[in-house]
Amino acid sequence: MSILRRLDALAPGTITTVAGAGYHVGIEAKEADAGWPLGVVRVANGDLIVADYFGHRLWRIDGQGMLHCLAGDGVPGRRGDGGPATEARLYGPHDLCLDRHGNIYLSDLDNHTIRRIDVRSGVISHVAGTGSPGRGGDGGPAVEAELDCTCGVAVDDEGNIYLASEWMNNIRRIDSRTGVIETFAGHDARHYPSERGASRPFAGPGLSLGGYHGDGGPAREAGFNHPEHLAFDSRGDLYICDNSNDRIRKIDMTSGIISTVLGNGQRASNGDGGPATEASTLMPDAICLDVHDNLYVGEKYGCRIRKVEAATGIVHTLVGTGAPGYGEEGLVGSRTHCNACEAGIWADPDGTVHWGDCSGRLRRYDGATGIVTTAFGGTSVHDGEPAEQAFLNGPGGLSIGPDRRIYIADVWHQRIRAIDPDTGVIATVAGDGVRAYGGDNGPATQAHLGNPHDVSVDRRGRVVIADPRHAYIRRVDEDGMIRAIAGTGHPWDRGDGGPANAACVVHVVSVTHGADESIYFGDKVGRVRRIDAETGVIQTVAGCGLPGYRGDGGPATSARIGTPWAIEFDGDGRLYFSDADHHVVRMVDRDGRIRTVVGCGQEGHSPDGTPATEARLSAPRGLAIGGHGELYICDTGNHRVCRVGTDGVLTTVAGSDDGGDSGDGGPATAARLNTPHGLTLWSERILLVSDHFNNRLRAVTIGGR
Template identity: 65%
Template sequence: MKTGIVTTVLGNGQRASNGDGGPAIEASILMPDAICLDVHDNLYVGEKYGFRIRKVEHETGMVRTLVGTGEPGFGEEGLHGSVTRCNSVEAGIYADPDGTVFWGDCSGRTRRYDGQTGIVTTILGGTSVHDDEAAVGGFLNGPGGLSVGPDGHIYVADVWNQRIRAIDPFTGIIRAIAGSGARAYGGDGGPAVEAHLGNPHDVSVDRAGCVVIADTRHGHIRRVDSDGIIHNVAGAAFQWDKGDGGPANSACLIHTLAVCHAPNDDIYFGDSAVGRIRKIDAKTGIINTVVGIGLKGFSGDGGPAIEAKIGSPTAIRIDTKGHLYFADELYHVIRRVNAYSGIITTITGTGKVGFSPDGTHASDADIGFPRGLAIDSRDRIYFSDTKNNR
């Protein structure tokens, strides 16, 4: 972000899905939602209404479809991605270093594109909510966030089944690692599989393999340790003090949504009901607000982030220097908090929905409903400009 100029890396703004084999900026993309980068800075995009997974090569800027024909549906097992139908891609997407891609679609399945062969298989998706069986037969009811642990296990937020589920990369077996299936709150200090969750929307895994959950309905952040015991990391019932400077499990939270880990395992999450982003120190368990005064709005650029107003942080990422970036879908902006000064700036967007052409300075550029957010190895920012099909 040295120039502060916004440029399109994929999409010409047309409501279509085409242009494979040519420059990504000349191609059309239809409602991009989930995005991610691999270690080589190749960009992967899930199209909500184009029904495709597409890849932009970092070195060439060329785009191609990995999976999807443009027709919605569940493609047969074992076909090449180019002839495999794909449903709307609205949830998590992840790419391995070899170009293997995992994603969740709106049918409740998690699928895999093999980066070497181009073959698509289902790793999770069927009619069974039972555990300890082949993941291909398992059913997800509204898959949310997806995260991959240091040992290769894939974790998926099974939002409406009130569970977090894990897929073993070696056996293909699925199991719940948290959640009894009941939409309620309880179970802290006991086995995570016997605990109750409330519409968990996101999941993140730290360097030790501990799984952190955004328990959205109940306004809590919870953690499953390697021994399978669940703990309340942040949030307290009947507590109205925001709790800054104290234990995170005594703080008032309302609607925990996006969650992510910093490189040092500090936890960042958004409370979308009140317009805040909070940080939990990994060593002390102390919580502090890092963005937002607790009233929704769009203000505060150039001043302390804790005095700013924000809307609904739908994605949060931390770059290699510790700077925080978030997508605010409510006010159509991407904002940044400096890790050293705590100053907030809007790096993209004006606060109103719209579209501005390439070459516009990012702070003057209108965007629409940004949802996906990713940062590459050079700390360049990528986001899905969902309304503008870019």
């Protein structure tokens, strides 16, 4: 039976999973789905602990390779301090470290906090950060200080905690006796106001200027440029990933003097076989030291794992060819491609190394054989199998092709996937799993993509892809070849009135087709733009390029808008877009005037029956419009899908009081979703929902049969 017939047989208001195996525990980690493994440490009993940034969990991999949950319930949020870590909510856990007692410290990045898990009791507690981003608090209690993009955390033998603040370009220290936080190296946080975007010499809103200086002098006076990760050696000296300076630096904790131990500042990855200080390292993002004080480095854009020998200071590559790739299984490290290595790396005494890469996997280099395998995250995404068994990783935008295939933007797998409506089998139509840019004018399945957030298929079956990371819009033609149709690769906002392929586009997150097959897309600078189907000329249709929420009743091109995360048209040609930044849905009428149709501009949750323009939403994303003008909305932060009918009233069609992963086979309004992102109508009865952090595609039956 086809998927469509199977779904059509369900009672109205029922929810079920169409694609995605989701998260599982109690199975082999190497065969389990993962979000984005980053931080990794090995605890005293030999278990590996892994921070899953997109899974919002800490996982434990035991000695038999079985997967268990250590912290987090998978729903992004902040709660549970003082209770069991397994019942807590995390939001983007990034880096991990251990103190000398084996307690786990984690950078809960998107909560702007540092948290601690007691090794004996399993209780989680709050160590630093107010939960609001900022830079204030030096000289006071760490729990009252503001943190902002604290990517790295390390603890010395005395229990003092060190934090790498990427956007503040400094290292901060929390005194173990007093709990007071101070700047330890780099810029003093007290010299900067807490208000983000204040008028000071920052590199941007909320950023302090980065730089490179200070080697040979006091670390307190040194300049950093996006310090990402920290580690201590056996002597107690502190090593720092100075990412955008392309260096690894060391602070002698006795003298306080800073020096460079790897990198010459050139933006390259070379110098193997020579002194580390004369070699280049390309945006190092992860470091660790083994018990012998050998230094291991994961390069974000060098796409390598490198090692600096403690005895000689010589650097060489363990894993990676220097070109990004979806690393194969069972090859020696020098022949294995690496995806970008960010934040997480751990080295055992025997030279075995684990690291997280951007393919959604934790990889393992065997210190004895040099062979690379996958330890967590699956050895494949299960193409060619029933869609319910496949791995998805943060499904985003959805589209239905002329052949009724379901197209999915599989964001963090760096792929566009498609489900055959008759067989239910899933396949990749674009992307090879590598987060990079490449492959234009070749087979789409061999191309690199950069976090593809949305997809739209035209009447000819051509697949248009929002490729935000690399400032392009790309298209897969009928022959399966991919090419860029808009953008130059430069993240600027210009080019209106000229050819789209000569225009600049910035972080495109949404794409759709109009009735005439013109392409409409939304970007993060606050515009909706159009590529004319006949001429290829690009024009802005909404937004003036300045972020904000104003302009209702006037020309759409003069209005201030936030990021348009989804764009849809109704049957009368009116354009709708979701503005997650301002918690509204806005509409551009055929005369070019803009107005708000859903949401009052304040974040929150409103009960069913609330008039649409008075309702509170939370970061709405996906949209779909039915044949009678009914509007479906992903009320993303509320973990719901809502409907606004022709009566102008808001009602819930899927999701319940809280986020989670449950309810298949039952009423959709009793089910739990986890940050739904994308919507599309497969038929007048079947609404498809990308359940983003559950890694599933779910279907809701609506209306009568």
